[in-house]
Amino acid sequence: MTRMTLTIIAAAIVVGEVTVNLVEDQDFWWSLGWAAANTAEPIVGAIVARHLIRDFSVDRTLAKGFLFGGVTVGPAVGATIGATVLVLSNDFGWIDAWIDVWVGDALGVLVVGPAIMVLVLPWRRSSAAPPRLDLTIGVVAVSVLGILFFVTDGVPLGYVAIPVLAWVALRLGSRGLAFAAVLLASLATAATARERGPWAATADVDAQEQLGRQQFFLLAAIGGAWMLALEVRRRVHAVEQAGAARAELERALERADLVDQVQRTLVPRR
Numbered sequence: 001m002t003r004m005t006l007t008i009i010a011a012a013i014v015v016g017e018v019t020v021n022l023v024e025d026q027d028f029w030w031s032l033g034w035a036a037a038n039t040a041e042p043i044v045g046a047i048v049a050r051h052l053i054r055d056f057s058v059d060r061t062l063a064k065g066f067l068f069g070g071v072t073v074g075p076a077v078g079a080t081i082g083a084t085v086l087v088l089s090n091d092f093g094w095i096d097a098w099i100d101v102w103v104g105d106a107l108g109v110l111v112v113g114p115a116i117m118v119l120v121l122p123w124r125r126s127s128a129a130p131p132r133l134d135l136t137i138g139v140v141a142v143s144v145l146g147i148l149f150f151v152t153d154g155v156p157l158g159y160v161a162i163p164v165l166a167w168v169a170l171r172l173g174s175r176g177l178a179f180a181a182v183l184l185a186s187l188a189t190a191a192t193a194r195e196r197g198p199w200a201a202t203a204d205v206d207a208q209e210q211l212g213r214q215q216f217f218l219l220a221a222i223g224g225a226w227m228l229a230l231e232v233r234r235r236v237h238a239v240e241q242a243g244a245a246r247a248e249l250e251r252a253l254e255r256a257d258l259v260d261q262v263q264r265t266l267v268p269r270r
Helices: 002-022 030-050 060-089 094-120 134-150 157-193 207-266
Strands: none
Touching: 002 030, 030 060, 030 094, 060 094, 060 207, 094 157, 094 207, 134 157, 157 207
């Protein structure tokens, strides 16, 4: 990415953030502070990730750069600026505000980032596509779980997301998990915002705290599922490489045997 492109993207973020906040009757300096937070976050995260990633292929190196830069450092910088803005403009505790902003931004990156990458990055084709039955089961399971968040209160259905995401990671791979995470996080957040579902049932805390708990849970559940998906992908790739190496060795032995037979045919018996 060139400096000109980076400058254009940063300017677009600032203009968009300030414009939306002014339309919502927010203070100009407050809007400018959040624009600074939302500009610094992706730029810092991208720079850190790019220094750690050698090439854009889906492996542990990409996961490390994405996790450290995109999910940790970038949101931490944005949360530092955002929490400071909240403290200066409202009666917030800095640490609580920082945690809320960081968890929300980190979850957003963890959910949206992989979905974008599966669309734009070159992925190594797997030896076999997931069966249609598995794909159907995954879509139905995530959709039903998300819908149940809207129609139940006080039932700890959130924990069901852990085995569902693990099953998707094992059976549908990285691509399936990327879109399952987007769907599940969207439905869970929408339900909690409407005071429905397992996280809205905690009446001893306010709505912001309920949403924060839900986001932290999803951050851990989706992050764990991604670790499982990448480990499975690494092992499958290792097995495929070993199989390819054995096949190449067998072809080499066949060629050597053929050469030996030709030599025996051409050389006189004496």
